[in-house]
Amino acid sequence: MSRRLRESLLGLALLVPSAIIFVWFFFYPLYRLFVMGLHQSNRTGTAERYVGWGQYSDVLTGHQFTEGVKITFTYVLYTVPLGLVLGVLLAVAANRRLKGIKVFQFIFSSTIATSVAVASVIFFVLLNPQIGYFSSIKFFSLANTDSALRGVALSSVWQNLGLTFVIVLAGLQAVPDEVQEAATLDGYGPVRRFFKVTLPLISPTLMFLAVVLVIFALQAFAQADILTQGGPLGSTETLVWKIFNSQQPIDQGVGAVMAIGLFGITLVVSLVQFLILDRRVHYGN
Amino acid sequence: MGTDLNQPRWKRLTWYAGLTALGLVVLLPVYMTFVRAISQPRAYALAKQPPWPVHIEWDVFSRAFRDGDLGRKFLVSAVVTVLIVAGQMITATLAAYAFTFLRFPFRRALFFVFMATLMLPIEVTLIPNVQTIRSLGWLNSYPALVGPFLATAFGTFLLRQGFRGIPRDLLDASQLDGYGHLAFLRRVAIPVTRPVVASFGVISFLAAWNQYTWPRAVVTEGRWETIQIGLRNVSTQSADHNNVAFAGALIAALPIVLLLIFLQRQLVRGLTTGAVKG
Numbered sequence: 001m002s003r004r005l006r007e008s009l010l011g012l013a014l015l016v017p018s019a020i021i022f023v024w025f026f027f028y029p030l031y032r033l034f035v036m037g038l039h040q041s042n043r044t045g046t047a048e049r050y051v052g053w054g055q056y057s058d059v060l061t062g063h064q065f066t067e068g069v070k071i072t073f074t075y076v077l078y079t080v081p082l083g084l085v086l087g088v089l090l091a092v093a094a095n096r097r098l099k100g101i102k103v104f105q106f107i108f109s110s111t112i113a114t115s116v117a118v119a120s121v122i123f124f125v126l127l128n129p130q131i132g133y134f135s136s137i138k139f140f141s142l143a144n145t146d147s148a149l150r151g152v153a154l155s156s157v158w159q160n161l162g163l164t165f166v167i168v169l170a171g172l173q174a175v176p177d178e179v180q181e182a183a184t185l186d187g188y189g190p191v192r193r194f195f196k197v198t199l200p201l202i203s204p205t206l207m208f209l210a211v212v213l214v215i216f217a218l219q220a221f222a223q224a225d226i227l228t229q230g231g232p233l234g235s236t237e238t239l240v241w242k243i244f245n246s247q248q249p250i251d252q253g254v255g256a257v258m259a260i261g262l263f264g265i266t267l268v269v270s271l272v273q274f275l276i277l278d279r280r281v282h283y284g285n
Numbered sequence: 286m287g288t289d290l291n292q293p294r295w296k297r298l299t300w301y302a303g304l305t306a307l308g309l310v311v312l313l314p315v316y317m318t319f320v321r322a323i324s325q326p327r328a329y330a331l332a333k334q335p336p337w338p339v340h341i342e343w344d345v346f347s348r349a350f351r352d353g354d355l356g357r358k359f360l361v362s363a364v365v366t367v368l369i370v371a372g373q374m375i376t377a378t379l380a381a382y383a384f385t386f387l388r389f390p391f392r393r394a395l396f397f398v399f400m401a402t403l404m405l406p407i408e409v410t411l412i413p414n415v416q417t418i419r420s421l422g423w424l425n426s427y428p429a430l431v432g433p434f435l436a437t438a439f440g441t442f443l444l445r446q447g448f449r450g451i452p453r454d455l456l457d458a459s460q461l462d463g464y465g466h467l468a469f470l471r472r473v474a475i476p477v478t479r480p481v482v483a484s485f486g487v488i489s490f491l492a493a494w495n496q497y498t499w500p501r502a503v504v505t506e507g508r509w510e511t512i513q514i515g516l517r518n519v520s521t522q523s524a525d526h527n528n529v530a531f532a533g534a535l536i537a538a539l540p541i542v543l544l545l546i547f548l549q550r551q552l553v554r555g556l557t558t559g560a561v562k563g
Contacts, residue, residue: 007389021376089307118538
């Protein structure tokens with residue numbers, strides 16, 4: 001066997017373990033989703049009939065899906081901008097040469113230690129309509145259909161704060177001191193320096209972070225599962241919540257199409273991320 | 286920002302005050318949960334929920350293990366996490382090595398296919414994947430809990446970045462010495478990229494420990510619940526008992542708190558990969 005052939009075989013062999021998992025749990029299920037979307041099952045899942053692409057157009061324009069998209073996009077709007085602003089605030093505040101600053105940096109990054117589920121329980125303590133400390137604040141009330149999503153979003157904002165802080169701080173620390181000093185010598189005050197110099201320089205980091213937070217928000221499920229069970233009156237049923245609750249055989253066709261819809265949305269967001277990363281690499285060169 | 290240390294005293298003090306205020310806001314939710322966990326529920330409600338503990342019961346943490354079966358849930362989570370981290374390490378290292386050091390047909394195309402899995406989060410493929418697990422009779426089992434996470438595009442990408450920093454000459458030299466590829470991987474490539482491997486390990490641990498949606502979908506029996514999905518019971522418990530659930534949430538976060546304290550550098554490096562150039 002030639003050396004070249006041996007190297008090729010080894011290379012492919014090393015990919016096999018990963019490839020098995022990817023085919024089994026990623027690509028085959030994607031194919032299954034498309035097929036399921038073309039069929040309808042009976043209540044017990046014993047019989048299936050072909051209903052065709054009509055089910056796609058029905059579901060994607062139907063109330064359930066569009067409502068889920070609306071709730072999910074609203075969730076993105078509630079969590080991403082606020083999360084970014086707070087993350088920048090904390091990072092700018094903690095990006096100082098002060099004694100003991102490491103302690104503050106540790107505290108600000110501490111919510112990294114919470115999972116979505118842990119953060120949800122913590123906000124259960126704060127917002128639960130029966131026992132929550134802040135349940136009387138109407139703006140975040142989990143008991144009303146028009147405010148429940150804001151309350152749920154608040155738990156995500158807090159939970160992601162640590163990650164946002166850590167990433168923005170790393171971005172700030174990558175800005176050379178000389179740039180700041182040059183701006184100061186040019187007579188820029190701290191506020192103008194921040195908006196005219198620092199912010200443009202860390203904007204690629206913020207873009208990256210925005211995409212990460214959008215993807216987190218698109219996948220929101222545990223928050224609603226623990227804090228509101230999708231309620232009141234379905235007002236916190238995110239897209240993933242609806243997909244999760246379409247697992248009965250009779251709902252599966254509809255659930256599959258909604259999952260394809262989520263896939264499409266994820267694809268667009270990932271594409272945006274790729275374009276941003278690509279552009280940044282070119283700037284870097 | 287080089288001048289901060291030389292700023293007048295009052296300016297520094299103002300800054301400390303501001304930082305402290307922000308820190309308290311960040312920690313407030315955890316503090317409230319802690320107060321609520323250690324307070325006797327009835328006494329606490331009677332006292333109108335003050336911001337300090339009432340009738341402290343420290344045994345709530347041991348009761349969380351006894352009544353909430355937290356020990357079992359902790360074990361399931363630990364086994365799942367170890368299996369996922371170990372599995373990802375193996376599959377991602379092998380794949381990253383192949384993509385970096387070996388020439389084989391369709392290398393670029395296959396790398397692209399691997400990265401494409403980043404666009405297929407488990408939330409999208411949930412329904413057919415649960416169906417697969419069910420038809421294999423794997424509901425409520427370790428294979429179900431870890432299966433879909435035994436390979437990772439993110440980890441493969443990360444390790445490939447690390448491996449690319451290794452000079453090609455090193456490989457050629459080791460081959461002259463009679464080392465094969467696997468020996469080079471084990472004795473040179475992995476030791477040299479240890480910081481990257483460590484960062485990846487920490488991130489992988491974090492993600493595996495914190496999982497929710499997938500275990501929630503493939504577990505139907507209490508004894509297979511991970512610690513995370515066990516937390517959802519907080520919403521069904523009566524107000525007299527949910528202090529146990531609050532204690533459980535604090536305990537669930539503990540392993541990651543330790544990770545944050547002892548492996549902060551690796552964690553931060555892993556989290557900021559891709560976010561900041563360089």
